[in-house]
Amino acid sequence: MPQTPQPVEEPAASLPENTQDYNPVYGRELAKAYVPWQVYGVTYPPAEALEKGTIFPELYRPYPY
Template identity: 60%
Template structure:
């Protein structure tokens, strides 16, 4: 079913001649997710300068990216 041409909602402009996508239905009083946030043990900490360099003061959270540059790999064929 193609999108119908509807008037844009206030604050949501559409390009002239392009169809507008209607706003999705708002669902009220529905719990979408629960956050699980464990407490941090502040036993071992990086120094402030080291924390700035590493992006965290918690050694347990320090996980530098060590991936390979994907542009340098040959293409994979099936």
């Protein structure tokens, strides 16, 4: 049976050799979320909500496809 070739791990050419503790996002803020308060108001009827994917009209965003 022929032997399966094994992958060869080569060091990345663009990184310094001492990258064991390298962290590109150290000291940086990755993301910041903003979630506005939602007032419970008008809702879609159940059948329409299932079709649109939400019960809240203000969250419905139709996308063309």
